Amino acid sequence: MSEVFQAFTEMIQSRSRATLNYRPQANGQQERSLKSVMTSVRVYAEDLLHQDWDEIAERLVFAINTSQDTTRKETPFYLVHGWNAQSTLRAMSSSLKRGSGRQSDALAWRRDVNRQHEIALTMSKDYQADEKKRRTKEHNEALS
Template identity: 90%
Template structure:
């Protein structure tokens, strides 16, 4: 996001959060001018959400977000050090996917699972092994799938290395989330 004016933040929030998940009951934010502006406050009233700012100069008041930023910065540094990573635009979405499908040590679940109620199904190995070596588009597709698979393996390794205290995932779906169902494969 190159422009972080209040109007741009509202437009991105509406497009990336509101349209996908609906209106949140509470929006917690820092005291940045874009969030304290009349434009943002009018937007939160329009979608019937409460807007709450954290305490000034107290990052501890927003510890969860500060920890998330620290994790993202760690992953960005790891990616930036990799000589094979040359284009940030191509990496950004892969990085987000890697973070969203990495287990959170506090919650013992992945962010993807907490939002959707099921684990992301990554079928990269199945996709790669199902194609035969060919010519033209088929070999281009195979090369692309191998690259995606290689990148996915790197992402998983980096996620495990960045979280050395990773423990076995708790199976909580049958206990607290029995109403969630996994969508049928298309």
């Protein structure tokens, strides 16, 4: 490890552990995090022309920051800031109550958006389950 990097890690009071280039298993948790990010980038970057990369990156960062970590049982955003992140939609509509006119229209809109969000989450979970089955099958076939 270079002296500059060692000085940097000491400055930010971070622990680091050097791993061998040809042995990524030694750094398993970080490698798994990187794999998750790369998979997410592939899913979000469906546009072949990549014209809206700035919007995709923003959504991707929000998705990663608000996904619950299986080890710590918290989101990365919560671990850094101490509170859960809210989407703009949730922050804008969280104070709506039942009412007449504009408020009831906004409440109906919020319910519809939440319903669509639940559908998207369900589809996402189904996709993840299908991918897990596919990878398991692929792995088992490779072992045979």
